[in-house]
Amino acid sequence: MLELAILGLLQESPMHGYELRKELATKLGTIRAAISYGTLYPTLKRLQTAGWIGEAESADSEIIPPLTSKRGRVVYKITAEGKERFAELLAQAGPETYDDAGFGVHFAFFSRTDRATRLRILEGRRRRIEERREGLREVLARASDRLDAYTLELQRHGLDACEREVRWLEELITNERSGKSPATATNLKTGTSPAGETPLEHPGPHQDRPQ
Amino acid sequence: MLELAILGLLQESPMHGYELRKELATKLGTIRAAISYGTLYPTLKRLQTAGWIGEAESADSEIIPPLTSKRGRVVYKITAEGKERFAELLAQAGPETYDDAGFGVHFAFFSRTDRATRLRILEGRRRRIEERREGLREVLARASDRLDAYTLELQRHGLDACEREVRWLEELITNERSGKSPATATNLKTGTSPAGETPLEHPGPHQDRPQ
DNA sequence: GTGGCGATGTATCGGGCCGATACATCGTGC
DNA sequence: GCACGATGTATCGGCCCGATACATCGCCAC
Numbered sequence A, B: 001m002l003e004l005a006i007l008g009l010l011q012e013s014p015m016h017g018y019e020l021r022k023e024l025a026t027k028l029g030t031i032r033a034a035i036s037y038g039t040l041y042p043t044l045k046r047l048q049t050a051g052w053i054g055e056a057e058s059a060d061s062e063i064i065p066p067l068t069s070k071r072g073r074v075v076y077k078i079t080a081e082g083k084e085r086f087a088e089l090l091a092q093a094g095p096e097t098y099d100d101a102g103f104g105v106h107f108a109f110f111s112r113t114d115r116a117t118r119l120r121i122l123e124g125r126r127r128r129i130e131e132r133r134e135g136l137r138e139v140l141a142r143a144s145d146r147l148d149a150y151t152l153e154l155q156r157h158g159l160d161a162c163e164r165e166v167r168w169l170e171e172l173i174t175n176e177r178s179g180k181s182p183a184t185a186t187n188l189k190t191g192t193s194p195a196g197e198t199p200l201e202h203p204g205p206h207q208d209r210p211q
Numbered sequence C: 001g002t003g004g005c006g007a008t009g010t011a012t013c014g015g016g017c018c019g020a021t022a023c024a025t026c027g028t029g030c
Numbered sequence D: 001g002c003a004c005g006a007t008g009t010a011t012c013g014g015c016c017c018g019a020t021a022c023a024t025c026g027c028c029a030c
Helices: A002-012 A017-028 A037-050 A080-091 A100-108 A115-142 A149-177 B002-012 B017-032 B037-050 B080-091 B100-108 B115-142 B149-177
Strands: A053-055 A075-078 B053-055 B075-078
Touching (some): A002 A017, A002 A037, A002 A053, A002 A075, A017 A037, A017 A100, A037 A053, A100 A115, A100 B149, A115 A149, A115 B017, A149 B017, A149 B100, A149 B149, B002 B017, B002 B037, B002 B053, B002 B075, B002 B080, B017 B100, B037 B053, B075 B080, B100 B115, B115 B149
Antiparallel strands (some): B053 B075
């Protein structure tokens, strides 16, 4: 999961770890508060070993290095194999694509995903949430007298969140089918154009079988 | 976190692993979909080593063992030290008490928690969510032109969820202060009585043995 | 009657991710 | 000159997950 996110961010521009962590935090927002360094650095090492990313130590080619560069920050950049790996991860949608973290990361890179995959993921996520919702309704209907008031309140709040997310997903799916991008949310002034910076830069990029 | 949940459930009645997992799933609902066995069994072993829980192998004292009991299910029961440990975990509220999983588990056992601790946890959680909310507003205000339409939609959805949870917490806090138990939700027909089975089994005295 | 099959049940293993911790350097203020 | 907070890299122990491998029970079909 983190692998996908790192590859995606490094595709935009090379970065060092600290910067990567901050970008990750703003890009993923709620989904994944802030990645731990205890996760980030080992993952970077793993990606480097696999050949997806490369090291470009202190690549200040524009201005004169403002620091003595004794043993400075390590700048990582994505390799050609890394780009392939990224595309592969983007296109595939397993069960882990539909849990909270996995879905969030995939969604954050939807502007680089083709429409068919977007729809597949949105529908998979919806199904997942609908199952969760049914489970909660089951519990509230069947076992409500066996649980205390606080537990019940927790279930109710969870059920509410599920119903809300399903509606959100429905709306996104409808938009996808009709060819509109999101950002046409009802309660936003939306000063930015709906097709912002990179709405669809890959017309039909997914390699393997279209399916 | 799991430790608290297991101790709490075993306080209600002895159980074996499989049963524990199912109870955990219904009790925690959204918070923690279903605990993995790869987590559960090592945790049980850990709790047993620590002396918080004990083994009561195949304790079918009521009816004749319906199975040959070759090497049957292992029933776990909480020990006296385990009960103390549970009370200790219930009362303390660190930073990990306010993240999604931690808060959910604590909340699920609020009927065993004294009012002061409940308020402390609810307010800590509210603060945590408010910080998350402010972070999202910051991003939406400052970096909205730097992010694509999908990422923005993700942030907006996250912000919405934060605002909703803060309102929910406000309501719970108000109820706590005025001495009411929850379950008087506004948007529910609420066929069950608001003071269901165990709304407040501890009037004021916190931990130690309740019964 | 036996053979498959899904539910019940216990257990391990590799690996991802986290929090805590330890460093080292830079810019700034005093 | 030096303390201090921001920036920056890195490791360690530990929780938790998914995958996997078992073994048993009740039941139905053939």
